[in-house]
Amino acid sequence: MGDLLFPFFLIAMSLSSPSPEAAHRAEWEQWRARRLESLRREDGWLSLIGLFWLQEGENSVGSDPGSRIVLPAGKSPARIGSIVLDKGSVSVRAEPGSGLSADGKPVAAMTLATDAGASPATVLKRGSIAFYVIARGSRLGVRVKDSDAETRRNFRGIETFPYDERYRVEARFEPYDPPRDIPVPNVLGTVEKQPSPGALVFELDGKTYRLDPVLETGETDLFVIFGDQTNGHETYGGGRFLYAKPAVGGKTILDFNRAYNPPCVFTPYATCPLPPKENKLPIRVEAGEKTYGEH
Secondary structure (H helix, E strand, C coil): CHHHHHHHHHHHHHHHCCCHHHHHHHHHHHHHHHHHHHHHCCCCHHHEEEEEECCCEEEEEECCCCCCEECCCCCCCCCCEEEEEECCEEEEEECCCCCCEECCEECCEEECCECCCCCCCCCEEECCEEEEEEEECCEEEEEEEECCCHHHHCCCCCCECCCCHHHEEEEEEEEEEEEEEEEEEECCCCEEEEEEEEEEEEEECCEEEEECCECCCCCCCEEEEEECCCECCCECCCCEEEEECCCECCEEEEEHHHCECCHHHCCCCCCCECCCHHHECCCCCCCCECCCCCC
16 A cells, blocks of 8 residues: 555655756746845835035035035925035035934934945935935045936836746855955946955856956855846846855855846946956856846
């Protein structure tokens, strides 16, 4: 009797347990849902409407077109205050009745943290508008977001290549001892050195390739900025991004189905890194997100 039941048990197990590919596809679909949700957030990249570089001294803020930092008409007084840059220190001085707040509290004057510090940048808000100071190399600027931006309201998703298990590859991690600083260019036309802990070596269609990931401050996942032969055609000309988990036993997974667009695809006001020359693959990677819009 037990022998007769055994095949039926195997059939039931096979019906209840998804194949590895089906499980990977389901995980990718969940990742895609999280990715789109992050873009749709009130402070996501779709809400970015402006970037203004600060000059030494007082930088006026308001809807007046002559302001140094211009906010949308109808959502701010002509002058809401000023951002003061004093030898690398940044502060805000708000006009009386400006309606500016930070952390839910009214603001008259305060020192502002940038996005390059140990703590998060100070976010100033008025209605649907939010702005904060970013540091890019030796430059400081103000990034402006609007939760009611047209780009956010009209977002309908991103086209992707169909999921393809072939592009989910195992990569061998070859550590650099000591870690190397690799030059990473960006859309501002400058180059920043970023630490790379090692190379990710993988095979695709019988050929071997390698990518140099970087480690972002406070992160453990490996961040890959890469280009391929679809760039400028089906995908964004400035390359795409991809994360991989830290290597275990010298191995990790590179799932190019999770390759995604940098923020510069959605807005001209982002400051995206571009692929280092070592990370420009001489092949077409027909997986992950396709390009979006006109940027």
